[in-house]
Amino acid sequence: MNKIAIILCCFFSVFCLNAQNKFSIKGDVSKVSSPILKIYLTYYADGKSNTDSSIVVDGKYSFNGSLSEPVIANIRAIYADNPNPRVMSAVTAQRDNKSIFIENSKIKITSVDSFSNIVIKGSAAHDEYLKWQDYMKEESELSAQLNKQYIAYAKAKDAEGLKKTSAELAQVTERKKAKNKQYLSEHRSSLISMFVFKQFTGYDIDGDVAEPVFMAIDERIRNKPLGIEMAEKISIAKRTGLGKIAPEFTQNDTLGLPVSLSSFRGKYVLIDFWASWCGPCRQENPNVVKAFNDFNSKGFTVLGISLDQPNAKDKWLKAIHDDNLTWTQLSDLKYWKNDVAVSYGVQAIPQNYLLDPNGVIIAKNLRGAALQKKLSELLK
Numbered sequence: 001m002n003k004i005a006i007i008l009c010c011f012f013s014v015f016c017l018n019a020q021n022k023f024s025i026k027g028d029v030s031k032v033s034s035p036i037l038k039i040y041l042t043y044y045a046d047g048k049s050n051t052d053s054s055i056v057v058d059g060k061y062s063f064n065g066s067l068s069e070p071v072i073a074n075i076r077a078i079y080a081d082n083p084n085p086r087v088m089s090a091v092t093a094q095r096d097n098k099s100i101f102i103e104n105s106k107i108k109i110t111s112v113d114s115f116s117n118i119v120i121k122g123s124a125a126h127d128e129y130l131k132w133q134d135y136m137k138e139e140s141e142l143s144a145q146l147n148k149q150y151i152a153y154a155k156a157k158d159a160e161g162l163k164k165t166s167a168e169l170a171q172v173t174e175r176k177k178a179k180n181k182q183y184l185s186e187h188r189s190s191l192i193s194m195f196v197f198k199q200f201t202g203y204d205i206d207g208d209v210a211e212p213v214f215m216a217i218d219e220r221i222r223n224k225p226l227g228i229e230m231a232e233k234i235s236i237a238k239r240t241g242l243g244k245i246a247p248e249f250t251q252n253d254t255l256g257l258p259v260s261l262s263s264f265r266g267k268y269v270l271i272d273f274w275a276s277w278c279g280p281c282r283q284e285n286p287n288v289v290k291a292f293n294d295f296n297s298k299g300f301t302v303l304g305i306s307l308d309q310p311n312a313k314d315k316w317l318k319a320i321h322d323d324n325l326t327w328t329q330l331s332d333l334k335y336w337k338n339d340v341a342v343s344y345g346v347q348a349i350p351q352n353y354l355l356d357p358n359g360v361i362i363a364k365n366l367r368g369a370a371l372q373k374k375l376s377e378l379l380k
Contacts, residue, residue: 022066023102027075027109030059035080036115039063043073043102046225069224070103070125070191077115101125101192125191132192135183139176146172177202181213189218194226201230203348204365207238236345242362246271246355249340251305251330254317259330261303262359268300268378270371271353273346275307276319281350285323287368291375292327298379299357306331307338307349 029036039061041052046068054061077096098116100109100123107122120126133140146169153161180200184193197217201210211234214222221227239247250260261271272288274281292302304325308316310333320329332338338346344353354363354374366374 021104022064023104023107025063025102025107025109027054027061027063027111028059029056029061029077029111029115031113032059032077032111032115033113036077037080038078040076040078041073042076043071045069045071047229067102067104069194069221069226070101070123071226072129072192072195073100073102074098075100075109101129101195103191128187128190128192129195132183132196136176136179139172139179143169143172143176173202184213184217188216189221193217193221194224194230197230201233204351205233205237205345207234207236207241210234210237233345233347236343240344240353240361242364244361245359246353246361247343249343251332251340254320254329259303259328264301264303264355265359266299266357268295268357268375269355269359270300270302270366271305271344271355272302273305273307273341273344273349273351275349276312276315277308278349282319282323284350284367285325287371289324289326291371294372295375295379300375300379302327304329305338305340306333307335307341307346308333309335 025041027039029039036056038056039054041054041063043050050065052063052065054063075098079096096115098118100118100120103123103125105122105124107120107126110119111117112119146165150162150165150169153165177200180196183196184190184200187193187196190196194217197210197214200213214230214234217227222231238244246261248261250258253259261269270288270291274285276282288302292300302325304320304327306316306329308331313331313333316329316331316333319325330340332340350367351365352367353361354366354371356362356378363374
């Protein structure tokens with residue numbers, strides 16, 4: 001083989017390798033009746049969120065990028081008749097959004113008659129995603145139906161209806177968990193296995209339950225960025241599981257003074273992760289206030305950890321005052337990167353940990369009546 005041939009061969013190999021490490025998306029919305037101005041593509045990869053946009057020209061749009069592994073993504077349409085949507089209703093959310101799986105390949109997306117009614121070609125991961133959705137269809141539909149019932153009962157302030165629906169939702173959640181575990185056992189090398197694993201674990205990961213399921217997934221997938229990230233979350237979950245000594249931390253209070261968890265030894269302590277911007281947290285605060293007032297004199301206290309944002313100390317302090325949170329409050333104002341929240345693997349709020357006087361975690365995520373009941377048992 002002469003020198004020119006060798007150079008051309010090497011060039012072609014490098015070209016092909018680069019092509020394999022990139023994705024291209026070509027979309028067609030020409031059949032959608034309402035004119036679309038722009039498409040947004042959002043996905044999480046390599047430890048960060050990514051958002052890209054594409055102007056629609058003659059019914060066509062496109063995206064290009066590079067991925068280290070297949071990821072779930074969201075595409076969203078911005079219509080000419082509503083170019084600055086602020087509030088998205090359930091109807092428009094279904095019409096304007098679609099979850100898809102993307103990978104390093106040439107992907108073609110065609111909207112058939114509405115933006116979200118799509119046909120995707122060129123993504124093997126998305127093909128698997130559709131099969132998984134079909135596998136979970138019964139539970140997904142039942143869950144959606146029960147969620148609607150729950151909202152209706154909440155609006156009607158029907159306590160019995162809420163209790164009944166909550167119990168039914170819990171049963172469906174367990175069914176989903178069992179089916180996702182079964183799916184993973186039958187698809188160890190699936191392109192979407194890490195996505196399914198996250199559905200299996202949920203936000204509140206039980207490290208001892210999750211670890212064997214995770215280790216059964218193909219090693220090549222576990223060694224990808226999402227797998228490495230999940231391995232770390234499992235490790236954190238095992239360190240913060242029931243029966244474990246709560247990890248020590250020190251963070252500044254509202255006056256800028258450092259406060260350590262260990263300084264609360266000798267009391268039952270509720271480590272309460274919340275934020276001024278978190279609606280569900282603010283709704284739960286009256287229950288925490290009641291628990292504090294009822295049991296503080298019996299050896300119980302609360303330690304608040306706020307995930308408020310940088311330069312938002314005033315909002316944090318106002319929420320403390322408005323909600324009458326009279327216990328110790330800590331924050332480094334790093335939002336989701338709050339050092340304590342990261343060390344405890346917090347992925348959603350409100351979230352809490354109840355510690356005994358020795359600093360041992362004895363319960364997690366107690367809310368409303370459940371918190372009152374547990375404290376009544378402990379502090380008679």
